[in-house]
Amino acid sequence: MSTAEETAGGEIEPWDEVTPDAARRLLVAAVEAFAERGYHATTTRDIAGRAGMSPAALYIHYKTKEELLHRISRIGHDRALDILRTAAAGDGDATLRLAEAVSSFVRWHAGRRTTARVVQYELDALGPEARAEILDLRRQVDAEVRGIIEDGVATGEFDVPDVHGTTLAVLSLCIDVARWFNVDGPRTPDEVGALYADLVLRMVGAAK
Amino acid sequence: MSTAEETAGGEIEPWDEVTPDAARRLLVAAVEAFAERGYHATTTRDIAGRAGMSPAALYIHYKTKEELLHRISRIGHDRALDILRTAAAGDGDATLRLAEAVSSFVRWHAGRRTTARVVQYELDALGPEARAEILDLRRQVDAEVRGIIEDGVATGEFDVPDVHGTTLAVLSLCIDVARWFNVDGPRTPDEVGALYADLVLRMVGAAK
DNA sequence: GCCGAAACTGAGCGCTCGCTTAGAACGCTC
DNA sequence: GAGCGTTCTAAGCGAGCGCTCAGTTTCGGC
Numbered sequence: 001m002s003t004a005e006e007t008a009g010g011e012i013e014p015w016d017e018v019t020p021d022a023a024r025r026l027l028v029a030a031v032e033a034f035a036e037r038g039y040h041a042t043t044t045r046d047i048a049g050r051a052g053m054s055p056a057a058l059y060i061h062y063k064t065k066e067e068l069l070h071r072i073s074r075i076g077h078d079r080a081l082d083i084l085r086t087a088a089a090g091d092g093d094a095t096l097r098l099a100e101a102v103s104s105f106v107r108w109h110a111g112r113r114t115t116a117r118v119v120q121y122e123l124d125a126l127g128p129e130a131r132a133e134i135l136d137l138r139r140q141v142d143a144e145v146r147g148i149i150e151d152g153v154a155t156g157e158f159d160v161p162d163v164h165g166t167t168l169a170v171l172s173l174c175i176d177v178a179r180w181f182n183v184d185g186p187r188t189p190d191e192v193g194a195l196y197a198d199l200v201l202r203m204v205g206a207a208k
Numbered sequence: 209m210s211t212a213e214e215t216a217g218g219e220i221e222p223w224d225e226v227t228p229d230a231a232r233r234l235l236v237a238a239v240e241a242f243a244e245r246g247y248h249a250t251t252t253r254d255i256a257g258r259a260g261m262s263p264a265a266l267y268i269h270y271k272t273k274e275e276l277l278h279r280i281s282r283i284g285h286d287r288a289l290d291i292l293r294t295a296a297a298g299d300g301d302a303t304l305r306l307a308e309a310v311s312s313f314v315r316w317h318a319g320r321r322t323t324a325r326v327v328q329y330e331l332d333a334l335g336p337e338a339r340a341e342i343l344d345l346r347r348q349v350d351a352e353v354r355g356i357i358e359d360g361v362a363t364g365e366f367d368v369p370d371v372h373g374t375t376l377a378v379l380s381l382c383i384d385v386a387r388w389f390n391v392d393g394p395r396t397p398d399e400v401g402a403l404y405a406d407l408v409l410r411m412v413g414a415a416k
Numbered sequence: 417g418c419c420g421a422a423a424c425t426g427a428g429c430g431c432t433c434g435c436t437t438a439g440a441a442c443g444c445t446c
Numbered sequence: 447g448a449g450c451g452t453t454c455t456a457a458g459c460g461a462g463c464g465c466t467c468a469g470t471t472t473c474g475g476c
Contacts, residue, residue: 177380
């Protein structure tokens with residue numbers, strides 16, 4: 001039996017790894033509040049209120065407001081990295097693996113926009129040690145995408161003069177989806193994923 | 209004689225239109241503080257301190273902290289729109305005009321990263337009327353880029369199945385430069401501009 | 417049905433926030 | 447050099463912040 005929560009946007013957020021139930025409700029409430037207003041503009045009273053609890057209850061499950069953000073950021077980055085690793089380890093050629101990596105990564109940023117927004121844009125609110133931990137995960141994310149592009153260049157599938165710069169641009173393009181994607185807009189996450197996969201293949205000069 | 213200010217990053221910020229001098233110093237201080245910490249994490253005491261004034265002095269020149277953000281956002285969007293209009297109104301073909309639009313737009317986001325960060329990422333901190341005004345400017349930004357792409361499709365220079373989606377992606381790519389660009393990093397704004405112009409021409413299927 | 421640990425609440429502490437006010441200092445006009 | 451509007455500061459107000467704590471409720475194990 002799943003303990004997934006359904007948010008206002010209709011997204012299914014599988015925060016199954018967070019227990020007990022009250023801690024998960026608080027974390028989901030924090031994700032929504034941080035995504036809507038930003039970390040600094042969100043109050044602990046607001047988070048607790050959304051979870052149907054008193055302000056003090058938050059501190060039973062989390063030491064500080066920052067620990068909530070840290071947990072969210074860690075789980076989110078783990079998930080994002082997992083998506084890219086799965087795509088990178090696929091058994092197609094580089095073109096296919098890059099298309100799959102971009103479309104699934106974008107699908108996550110669009111479909112789980114609430115989470116992705118917090119994960120990608122609230123990094124600066126973390127303290128030095130927590131930020132360093134997350135930055136290490138980001139380097140691994142970068143390495144996965146760069147690896148696929150290097151593979152494609154090696155096999156002659158891609159024509160990329162600046163591998164590092166292009167990797168940066170591809171990731172930047174995908175990540176920024178979390179900023180502009182609108183659940184009530186004209187595009188589904190699947191459609192944006194397909195469009196972006198096509199655009200990225202063009203960027204690396206892959207044959208259609 | 210210019211009254212331009214030189215910031216810590218070595219960028220020249222021509223806030224000439226802001227007078228008197230004390231008001232401009234406060235505004236430049238606010239740009240730096242908002243860019244570093246975000247609007248909500250910045251205190252009016254910090255802004256005034258950076259400008260070498262007491263906290264109360266801020267309220268001689270601005271009604272509220274939000275008015276400071278509004279002024280910054282308005283001026284920044286005006287400048288960004290001006291850059292795109294100039295490129296769009298150039299006399300080359302669509303390929304040349306798109307390349308010029310992207311490279312100059314990216315150059316601004318990288319070279320004036322401090323300003324661009326505030327302009328692009330602190331929109332949600334504005335009140336409803338101010339936000340509506342800025343969103344209207346963003347629609348004009350979108351229309352300029354879309355116009356060039358439509359021109360290129362009409363002349364057969366570009367091969368773009370989804371003009372609206374591609375416009376969104378191109379702008380998204382450029383804007384996100386303000387998030388990741390590092391003044392101390394390996395690339396100059398000129399280099400990023402050139403790289404991105406090339407990537408965008410590939411995205412629209414333009415002949416090299 | 418009793419007990420101790422765990423989960424939770426109501427009240428509120430100490431602090432810092434955005435912003436205000438009273439009055440001093442400055443610069444310009446005549 | 448008197449008068450006056452402008453620009454600034456020192457002090458601080460009311461509110462809301464993150465977080466704490468004493469005490470109440472809940473609940474599984476026996």
